[in-house]
Each structure stands twice: as C-alpha cells, then as structure tokens.
Amino acid sequence: MTSPVPDPSPELLQRALAVRQAAGQLAQTSDAERQAALEAMAVALEQASEEILAANAADRQAAEADGLPAALAARLVLDGPKLAAAVAGVRQVAALSDPLGQRQLHTELDQGLVLERITVPLGVVGVIFEARPDALVQIAALAVRSGNGALLKGGREARRSCAAIHAALQQGLAASAVSPQVLDLLTTREESLALLKLDGLVDLIIPRGSNALVRFIQDNTRLPVLGHADGICHLYVDAEADGGEALKVALDSKLQYPAACNAIETLLVHRAIAADFLPLAVAAFAAAGVELRGDAGACALGVPLPASEEDWGTEYSDLVLAVKLVDDLEAALAHIARYGSRHTEAICTANPATAEQFLGAVDSAGVFANCSTRFADGFRYGLGAEVGISTQTLPPRGPVGLEGLITYRYRLRGHGQIVADYARGDQRFLHRPLPL
Amino acid sequence: MTSPVPDPSPELLQRALAVRQAAGQLAQTSDAERQAALEAMAVALEQASEEILAANAADRQAAEADGLPAALAARLVLDGPKLAAAVAGVRQVAALSDPLGQRQLHTELDQGLVLERITVPLGVVGVIFEARPDALVQIAALAVRSGNGALLKGGREARRSCAAIHAALQQGLAASAVSPQVLDLLTTREESLALLKLDGLVDLIIPRGSNALVRFIQDNTRLPVLGHADGICHLYVDAEADGGEALKVALDSKLQYPAACNAIETLLVHRAIAADFLPLAVAAFAAAGVELRGDAGACALGVPLPASEEDWGTEYSDLVLAVKLVDDLEAALAHIARYGSRHTEAICTANPATAEQFLGAVDSAGVFANCSTRFADGFRYGLGAEVGISTQTLPPRGPVGLEGLITYRYRLRGHGQIVADYARGDQRFLHRPLPL
Numbered sequence: 067m068t069s070p071v072p073d074p075s076p077e078l079l080q081r082a083l084a085v086r087q088a089a090g091q092l093a094q095t096s097d098a099e100r101q102a103a104l105e106a107m108a109v110a111l112e113q114a115s116e117e118i119l120a121a122n123a124a125d126r127q128a129a130e131a132d133g134l135p136a137a138l139a140a141r142l143v144l145d146g147p148k149l150a151a152a153v154a155g156v157r158q159v160a161a162l163s164d165p166l167g168q169r170q171l172h173t174e175l176d177q178g179l180v181l182e183r184i185t186v187p188l189g190v191v192g193v194i195f196e197a198r199p200d201a202l203v204q205i206a207a208l209a210v211r212s213g214n215g216a217l218l219k220g221g222r223e224a225r226r227s228c229a230a231i232h233a234a235l236q237q238g239l240a241a242s243a244v245s246p247q248v249l250d251l252l253t254t255r256e257e258s259l260a261l262l263k264l265d266g267l268v269d270l271i272i273p274r275g276s277n278a279l280v281r282f283i284q285d286n287t288r289l290p291v292l293g294h295a296d297g298i299c300h301l302y303v304d305a306e307a308d309g310g311e312a313l314k315v316a317l318d319s320k321l322q323y324p325a326a327c328n329a330i331e332t333l334l335v336h337r338a339i340a341a342d343f344l345p346l347a348v349a350a351f352a353a354a355g356v357e358l359r360g361d362a363g364a365c366a367l368g369v370p371l372p373a374s375e376e377d378w379g380t381e382y383s384d385l386v387l388a389v390k391l392v393d394d395l396e397a398a399l400a401h402i403a404r405y406g407s408r409h410t411e412a413i414c415t416a417n418p419a420t421a422e423q424f425l426g427a428v429d430s431a432g433v434f435a436n437c438s439t440r441f442a443d444g445f446r447y448g449l450g451a452e453v454g455i456s457t458q459t460l461p462p463r464g465p466v467g468l469e470g471l472i473t474y475r476y477r478l479r480g481h482g483q484i485v486a487d488y489a490r491g492d493q494r495f496l497h498r499p500l501p502l
Numbered sequence: 503m504t505s506p507v508p509d510p511s512p513e514l515l516q517r518a519l520a521v522r523q524a525a526g527q528l529a530q531t532s533d534a535e536r537q538a539a540l541e542a543m544a545v546a547l548e549q550a551s552e553e554i555l556a557a558n559a560a561d562r563q564a565a566e567a568d569g570l571p572a573a574l575a576a577r578l579v580l581d582g583p584k585l586a587a588a589v590a591g592v593r594q595v596a597a598l599s600d601p602l603g604q605r606q607l608h609t610e611l612d613q614g615l616v617l618e619r620i621t622v623p624l625g626v627v628g629v630i631f632e633a634r635p636d637a638l639v640q641i642a643a644l645a646v647r648s649g650n651g652a653l654l655k656g657g658r659e660a661r662r663s664c665a666a667i668h669a670a671l672q673q674g675l676a677a678s679a680v681s682p683q684v685l686d687l688l689t690t691r692e693e694s695l696a697l698l699k700l701d702g703l704v705d706l707i708i709p710r711g712s713n714a715l716v717r718f719i720q721d722n723t724r725l726p727v728l729g730h731a732d733g734i735c736h737l738y739v740d741a742e743a744d745g746g747e748a749l750k751v752a753l754d755s756k757l758q759y760p761a762a763c764n765a766i767e768t769l770l771v772h773r774a775i776a777a778d779f780l781p782l783a784v785a786a787f788a789a790a791g792v793e794l795r796g797d798a799g800a801c802a803l804g805v806p807l808p809a810s811e812e813d814w815g816t817e818y819s820d821l822v823l824a825v826k827l828v829d830d831l832e833a834a835l836a837h838i839a840r841y842g843s844r845h846t847e848a849i850c851t852a853n854p855a856t857a858e859q860f861l862g863a864v865d866s867a868g869v870f871a872n873c874s875t876r877f878a879d880g881f882r883y884g885l886g887a888e889v890g891i892s893t894q895t896l897p898p899r900g901p902v903g904l905e906g907l908i909t910y911r912y913r914l915r916g917h918g919q920i921v922a923d924y925a926r927g928d929q930r931f932l933h934r935p936l937p938l
Binding site (some may be wrong): 067090093094106160173175179183185188189269285286290312314315317322323403404414420425426427429430431432433434435436437438440441443446447448458459460461463464466473475476477478479480481482483484485486488489495497 | 528529531609611615617622625648705706719720722724726746747750752755758818839850857860861863865866867868869870871872873874876877878882883884894895896897899900901909910911912913915916917918919920921922924927928931933
C-alpha cells in the first residue's frame with residue numbers, strides 16, 4: 067500500500083516520546099495543580115502579549131506579501147481583543163470541573179476483590195489546525211486541564227504567531243507543577259504528516275480545519291480521528307408547522323453562520339404547506355442573498371433554479387440552499403436517511419406527536435424540534451469547552467467537550483484471587499454494586 | 503492506494519440497505535418487544551436443534567476430510583450441551599436491563615429549550631467470526647437486544663452450521679415484533695471483505711478471531727473496529743510480595759487459559775526477591791510444561807533459556823513465558839510502557855502504597871493488584887455479556903458489554919428559538935441541569 071504519509075523521523079519519535087513521558091507525569095497531578103498550571107499559562111500569555119501580537123503582525127505581513135486568500139488571512143488575525151478572549155478562555159477551562167478520577171463503576175466481584183472504573187487522560191493528542199492561531203491556546207488549555215500531552219501543528223502561515231504563543235505557554239508551565247514538555251509544537255509539513263503514523267505514541271488526532279484536511283487525515287491514519295468531514299443538515303417544515311416560526315428558524319439555520327457545519331444545506335417542505343410557506347421563504351432568502359435550488363415542485367412555487375441530484379448531497383458552506391417538497395414525514399425521513407451526514411436535523415411542527423416521531427426516527431447526532439440547527443454546539447449545549455464536533459456514530463459524537471480527551475481504566479484490587487477457583491466453581495462471583 | 507478489499511457488489515449493497523432499514527424499525531421497538539424477540543429466537547433454536555446439530559456434524563465431517571487443523575476443528579464443534587448453553591445465553595442477554603433510552607444528560611438551555619442525551623443503537627454492526635458457530639447465536643442476541651441490525655459472516659468451515667442457526671433465528675424473529683431482516687448472513691469471502699467498505703451502511707466492525715484476522719481488518723477499513731490485535735500482559739512481582747501468593751497468581755495468569763489475550767506473556771521480578779521467588783517459580787512453571795525464557799539475571803537464577811529482544815514484544819498465546827529481573831518499580835513501569843499492549847497488567851505486593859503507585863501509573867485498560875490478569879473479562883467484571891475486548895485507548899476499552907453496541911443522540915426541543923438572539927445577547931443561556 068503506497069501512502070503519501072512519510073515515516074516519522076528519529077527526531078520526531080524522540081520528541082513524541084518525550085511528550086508521552088511528560089504526559090505520564092501530568093496524568094498523576096492533582097486537580098489543583100492542573101488548575102494552577104492553566105493560570106500560569108494565562109499569566110504568561112498576558113506577559114508575552116506584546117511579542118505575540120508582533121509575531122502575528124509579521125505573519126500577516128508575510129501573508130499579504132504571499133497573496134494569501136482573504137478568508138484565510140482573516141482567520142490569521144490575532145489582535146489584542148482576540149488574545150484577551152483566548153486568555154479568558156484558558157481561565158474558563160481551568161474553572162471546569164475536573165474530568166479525571168471520576169469513578170464510573172464500582173463492583174465487589176467477590177469478598178476482597180473490588181473493581182472500579184476511573185476516568186483517566188487519553189495520553190497524547192495530535193492536533194492539526196489551520197491558520198487560526200488562537201486555536202493553539204484553546205487546545206493547549208483543554209489538553210493540560212484533561213491531563214493530556216499534545217503535539218501541536220499550526221498552519222505554516224501562522225508559524226511566527228504559534229511559536230510566540232507556544233514559547234509563552236511553556237514559560238508559564240515552567241513555573242507550575244506541569245512539565246513544559248507536555249506541549250510540543252511541530253513546525254514542518256513532514257512532521258505534521260508523520261504525526262499520523264505515531265501509533266502507540268499518539269492516542270487521538272484532532273484536525274481543526276477544512277473538510278479536505280479532515281478527509282485527508284481520515285484516509286491516511288490508523289489512529290482515531292475526532293472530527294467531521296461533512297455537515298449536510300436538514301430542516302423539515304411539516305404540514306402543521308407555524309409558518310412564521312418555521313421561516314424564522316429556517317433563516318437562522320442557514321444564515322446565522324453559513325460556513326458552519328451545523329448550518330442547513332437542504333430545506334424539506336411538506337407539500338400541504340408549500341403553497342403558503344414557500345413563496346414567503348423564497349422572498350426572504352432572496353432578500354438575504356441566498357441562492358435557492360429546488361425540485362420541480364419547489365420551482366413551481368417560486369424557487370428560481372432547478373436542483374440536480376448532486377445538490378442533495380452537497381455541503382455548500384455558503385449562501386446556497388436546496389429545497390424539496392415531500393409528501394409526508396416518511397418521505398422527509400427517507401430523504402434525510404439517504405442524503406444526510408448524521409450531523410444535525412430539525413423539524414418545525416405544531417403537532418407534538420409528529421415532533422416525537424421525528425425525534426425518534428432520525429439517527430443523527432443532533433435531532434431538534436422547533437429550533438435552529440445552529441444550536442448544535444458545545445458552548446450552547448452547556449459543555450463549557452469544545453474539542454470538536456464528531457459525526458461518527460460511536461461516542462463521543464456531536465459537539466464534544468472535555469470528555470473527548472478522556473478515557474477510563476479498570477482497576478481491580480484483590481488478595482491473591484485466581485480465576486481457576488471460579489472456573490472450577492470453588493468460588494462464586496458476588497457482583498455486588500458498591501456506591502460510586 | 504491499492505487494496506485487497508473489493509468494492510461491495512450491488513447485491514451486497516442492497517442487502518446491507520435492507521438490514522439498515524429493518525434496524526431503523528428495530529431501534530424504535532420497546533424493551534418488552536426486544537425481550538420477546540430474544541425469547542422467540544431461543545425457542546426457535548430449541549425447535550431446530552436437530553437440524554442444527556446435523557448441519558454441524560456435516561461441517562465436522564467436511565473439516566475432517568479437508569484435514570482442518572485440530573485446534574480449528576475443536577472450535578467448530580457444536581454439540582447438544584454447547585447448543586443448550588448458547589440458548590441459555592440468549593435468555594441471559596434478554597434478561598439484561600435495556601441499554602436503550604437511557605437519559606445521560608438533561609439541561610434546560612433556556613426557558614422552553616430543553617436538551618437531552620439519550621442512548622440509542624449504533625445502527626448496523628458487521629461481525630466476522632472464525633469457526634465457532636455458537637458465536638453467531640451470542641452476537642445475534644446481543645445485536646437484537648441492543649436494537650442493532652447485523653451483517654454476520656462465519657468461517658467457511660462452519661457454513662452449514664451457520665446457515666442452520668441463521669434460519670432458526672429468522673424463523674424465531676418472524677414470530678416477533680422484530681423483522682427477520684435485521685440479521686443477514688454473508689456466505690462468501692468476497693462479501694466478508696466488501697463488508698469492510700460499507701461506509702454509511704455499517705457502523706462498527708467486530709472481528710472475533712485470530713490476531714491476524716483483527717490486524718488485517720484494522721488495516722483495511724475506515725469503519726471503526728472493536729477488538730484487539732495484541733495482548734501482551736505483564737505480572738510484576740514486587741520486592742515486598744508474598745511469594746506464595748505471587749506464585750499462585752503468576753501460575754493462574756499464565757496457565758488458566760494460555761491462549762487467552764489476558765494471559766501473561768512476561769513476568770517481571772524485583773531483584774530483591776528474585777533469589778527467593780524465582781527458583782520456586784521456575785520449578786512450578788517447568789512442572790506445568792511452560793517454557794521459560796529469561797534475561798541474564800533470571801537465567802542465573804535457574805531460567806533455562808535466554809530471552810531475545812523479540813521475546814519482550816511477543817504474544818506467545820502458548821506455554822511460553824518471558825522472565826526479567828528489574829531493579830525497582832520504576833524499571834517495571836518503564837518495561838511495561840515500552841513493550842506492553844495496554845491490555846492488562848498486574849502487580850503482586852504486600853505494600854499498599856506500592857500497589858497504588860502501580861495502579862496509578864500503568865495506562866492499560868486493566869490494572870490489577872494482587873490478583874490474576876485472567877479476571878479481565880466481561881462476565882467476570884459483571885457486565886453480563888461481552889461484545890469483545892478492546893485495547894484501543896478511547897472508550898469503550900477493556901472488556902466491553904452491551905455498551906459497545908450503543909451510542910447516544912442529542913435531542914433538543916424548542917419553541918422557535920434561534921441562535922441569532924443569543925449571539926446578539928438579546929437572550930442568555932441558562933444551562934440549568936434538570937433531573938435525569
């Protein structure tokens with residue numbers, strides 16, 4: 067099997083091993099020690115703010131000279147207010163309750179043989195992010211809070227900003243109980259590619275960037291990847307919807323941030339309400355600059371452009387929306403099952419039974435009734451901080467908070483018990499639940 | 503990228519889609535309906551026992567004619583008592599508490615905007631098992647209990663047994679609220695390979711077979727795989743161990759079932775106790791027919807064969823054990839970190855502080871003090887039924903019960919709320935926890 071991913075260099079292996087060893091120490095620090103480490107990181111960022119802003123100015127200058135696309139250049143910007151917000155974010159993560167050391171299961175297997183399941187850090191995460199340098203601050207805070215080491219790789223265009231931020235974070239950690247070695251910054255493209263092959267040294271890859279980046283990573287690593295490639299979200303306007311409310315929800319779901327993965331790409335409208343609802347919706351979306359593409363029924367009611375088969379499976383991430391008429395709830399569910407990416411789907415209906423049918427039948431990470439798909443977000447869900455959004459079926463799925471950076475471990479404490487005694491029937495298991 | 507895995511045929515895609523659709527219905531059945539379906543499966547197996555045993559006899563005859571290796575032929579056997587045990591297993595799975603519809607999170611995001619997180623089935627699992635036909639019964643019961651469809655592929659040598667069992671299971675389901683289409687049996691090698699490419703139709707692959715099978719599958723699918731390739735487990739005998747107890751635990755950890763993944767492959771002995779402990783251990787293991795391979799220190803104390811570097815990273819799955827002397831706990835931990843597969847490790851020590859240090863520092867799925875590594879098992883842990891054992895870092899890890907077949911979904915019920923109001927600050931989130 068040929069692969070575009072190079073093998074890790076001995077130097078990278080050495081660095082990854084150093085992070086892993088430092089992470090092993092970090093995993094055994096107390097809640098208070100990790101909170102203090104985050105405070106030290108925040109203070110160090112504040113103290114280094116001049117250097118960081120200067121480095122970012124240099125990155126932006128270089129980006130302009132290189133003719134970087136405007137969208138990318140905008141994401142590169144780290145000014146005073148953005149840096150202050152990032153520092154405030156570090157303190158917010160510090161204030162989250164400790165995700166480690168939680169007992170999830172506690173069972174007396176037999177007298178003097180007690181099993182427990184305890185939350186522990188994953189170990190080391192590999193994070194690849196594009197442009198946005200404040201992502202480095204956020205992910206470093208989440209990693210240290212959850213007891214994980216991190217190998218971090220920012221975009222080439224942000225390399226001066228990332229280096230300045232990383233230096234500050236390490237300076238902060240040096241004044242804490244946590245080794246600065248838990249955070250290493252990769253700088254070359256070869257390193258970030260080889261990161262995908264650090265089996266046994268890295269436990270999870272978190273890509274924060276374009277769909278193309280995520281898909282490339284998913285195709286080129288055996289390590290688990292937390293992320294989502296597609297977000298093809300649907301809003302279904304039922305026959306019994308309140309038209310005004312449905313239009314408000316539809317507009318927000320598309321327009322509040324069209325490039326977001328939880329924005330809708332397809333609007334499904336029940337045929338019985340279409341003649342009332344759709345002309346108003348067409349006018350409102352047109353006024354907002356959204357290009358509508360519809361099936362024959364939708365076009366007959368004013369949608370200006372015809373949709374092709376391809377449209378139903380496309381994430382536009384832009385001011386484009388596909389519109390389709392459906393005969394009933396079943397048809398809406400069938401369309402979603404066929405074309406959806408299991409991210410987030412919503413229904414608007416005044417009929418509670420229909421809402422519950424929809425909530426029960428759609429197998430996406432988020433299923434909503436009578437509210438905007440844009441609520442699918444870790445902060446809005448109240449998770450405190452977000453590692454990413456996952457569209458995989460297995461947990462963690464949907465918006466993922468700190469729990470995406472932890473796992474658990476079974477601990478069994480005995481007094482010389484052996485299995486042969488139980489296999490022979492000389493001893494029997496109690497399996498008595500103990501208090502958590 | 504070339505791949506040994508063929509693309510799914512249109513016929514296989516059609517069948518997988520049928521399973522997926524049937525699974526969608528199954529996901530919405532009640533606890534009682536799924537329990538009744540399992541009882542119907544159990545009854546149908548009992549009624550078809552004559553046909554099943556005859557089919558198994560034919561498989562065994564063919565295996566003998568084909569000169570199948572003895573170990574494989576032994577696993578093929580399904581006699582009356584084994585079938586009765588498998589049927590009893592179906593009823594045990596039916597009696598487990600419902601894994602579906604559990605509310606894990608319940609938050610009032612704002613007035614009239616309520617979020618909940620509910621357990622739901624994965625969807626469809628693809629199960630590939632070798633030889634042992636009773637595995638088909640067990641996995642079918644677990645799949646239906648947890649609301650999942652299953653594409654099942656047994657070993658070629660067990661094809662008559664599997665067909666007879668599958669026919670009985672479908673007959674049983676036909677008399678229940680669950681469609682027989684939730685269980686499909688694949689029969690050709692091409693189908694089982696193409697199963698690995700059913701992205702979007704299959705949510706999890708569960709391989710039940712040799713390390714080579716698991717590794718091949720992990721290397722050839724983008725679907726998540728629940729399983730373990732390696733089980734290189736260690737027992738560390740500390741300076742302050744009770745020698746007699748440690749020897750008993752060591753013998754059980756190796757001998758109670760040497761081919762199991764949770765049997766130890768390496769014994770680490772603190773240098774301070776080695777002169778007392780090792781000669782007794784060497785004699786006991788030799789008497790049990792175990793071949794010992796040691797480092798220089800171990801050989802000086804009676805281990806007959808020298809170990810090579812390769813031994814420390816080998817899963818023998820046989821009556822072979824590597825032995826190494828270590829200077830202290832740190833050295834034992836370093837050896838485990840370097841060569842272990844993060845499956846299960848144990849310490850024997852009478853010093854509780856040392857035990858806790860070990861329990862805190864080893865990052866395997868199971869970490870044990872003063873008991874046999876062979877306890878690492880879903881039934882012994884009290885999980886009721888086991889889907890498999892996972893050595894990945896992310897949950898589910900270790901022995902995995904029904905929770906390996908479920909995931910969760912966020913449901914949000916509102917009254918027309920849109921994100922723009924919160925982004926503008928006109929509305930604020932409450933994030934008030936509600937009772938589960």
